[in-house]
Amino acid sequence: MSQPVQLLTSGGQTITGQIVPMEQHHYDQVNTVWKPMLMATEQPDAGWIWDYKLRQSQQEERYEAYVLDVDGFPQGLLFIETQWHRSHWSQRWPLVYVEAIATAPWNRSDIEQPPWLKRVGTLLLLFARQRSIDLGYGGRVGLHSLPGAEGFYQRQKMLEHGPDPEKDDLVYFEYNAISA
Amino acid sequence: MTYEHTGREPMDEQRLADQLQKTGNLMDLTFDQAWLAEAAEDDGWIEAGVMMRPYVNYLKSLTPEQNRSLRFQAKLLGILLPELKQWITSWGLGQSFEPVYTAARQTLYRHLKQLTEEQEDWITALIDENDQRLPVEEQAVRSQTSSMLAQLFTVEDWHELAEVAAQGMSQTVLQIPQAVSDRVPATA
Structure with a gap:
């Protein structure tokens, strides 16, 4: 599966990218280019379990790992679980659960001014909703936002369910089904 | 906010x-x-999921200088990788393309950490030219990329790439008997 998308650079240029299943070479590039400073700053690397998620997506059907690839270069990552999670609403609808979503370091204005690409997060979130539709879940998507990112999900009109004690009190957000 | x-x-x-x-x-x-x-406006911070916490902590720990360096490297690879891919595509490697391209990328990453002064100057010129947003066909420095990469790779690197290509070719050839036998109907 490969999904072409269009993005805007901060300079206003329109470019084409692809959301594609993550492969080993994407993971290698993320390691090399997104986090080269880890070695320089000698930070612990134990929490970077993207390789584990990549293997999960290759071995278990319910996990899917995607990368937003622009010119062979990863600009965003999305890991989803598609079978076991349920809505936090009482009806407990099935949904696509976003296990992890991230954009490259330079796509945010407080790190790079101006950021390189706009809307990487929006595109990946939109793709998660499309996968939910493909799977018959109507566009329902759930996720736990990290502190500091809640504003993004509020702007994306996700419904806020408050801190989740089962997930370190991270705020849970959910999209309902898309209805005409 | x-x-x-x-x-x-x-x-x-x-x-x-x-x-x-x-x-x-x-x-x-x-x-x-x-x-x-x-x-x-840009999306800003978008990270979600417990497993992204170390990544966010890492980003927040970076100094402005480290951010600049990250961005520079990303910008550079944003130019070099498509050029490298196009170049290797022109070699006509068939099934061996992907493993050779992967090996070549690793080689490139390794060399970028130990550039000569001349190579650093070329890279600075490449980035400056890229910032001018000229059409690709008008980017004179960029057009030199394959020659620069050829110089960057050592004799050992070329042997390694050749070996990866040969392995890929061998695998393709060795799979042929199986592929043919799969197509032959079983006889009673």
């Missing part, structure tokens, strides 16, 4: 419903110039 909303939101539910009815694929919205043009 406050956010100003202008016009329709990218995730306006009615708009998504309209799009689904129209093409059945939400991602087609990204080819709608009006939708794209509404990207007045």
Whole structure:
């Protein structure tokens, strides 16, 4: 599966990218280019379990790992679980659960001014909703936002369910089904 | 922090419903110039999921100098990788393309950490030219990329790439008998 998308650079240029299943070479590039400073700053690397998620997506059907690839270069990552999670609403609808979503370091204005690409997060979130539709879940998507990112999900009109004690009190957000 | 909303939101539910009815694929919205043009601000921090915590902590620990360096490296690879891919495609490696391209990328990453002064000057010129946003065919420095990469790779690197290519070719040839036998109907 490969999904072409269009993005805007901060300079206003329109470019084409692809959301594609993550492969080993994407993971290698993320390691090399997104986090080269880890070695320089000698930070612990134990929490970077993207390789584990990549293997999960290759071995278990319910996990899917995607990368937003622009010119062979990863600009965003999305890991989803598609079978076991349920809505936090009482009806407990099935949904696509976003296990992890991230954009490259330079796509945010407080790190790079101006950021390189706009809307990487929006595109990946939109793709998660499309996968939910493909799977018959109507566009329902759930996720736990990290502190500091809640504003993004509020702007994306996700419904806020408050801190989740089962997930370190991270705020849970959910999209309902898309209805005409 | 406050956010100003202008016009329709990218995730306006009615708009998504309209799009689904129209093409059945939400991602087609990204080819709608009006939708794209509404990207007045960047997404900012978007990370979600417990497993992303170390990544966010890492980003927040970076100094402005480290951020600049990250961005520079990303910009550089944003130019070099497509050029490298195009170059290796021109070698006509068939099935061996992917493993050779992977090995070549690793080789490139390794060499970028130990550039000579001359190579650093060339890279600075390459980035400066890229910042001018000229059409690719008018980028004189960029047109030298394959020669520069050829110089960057050592004799040992070329032998390694040749070996990877040969392995790929061998595997392709060795799979032929199995592929043929799969097509032959079983006889009683």
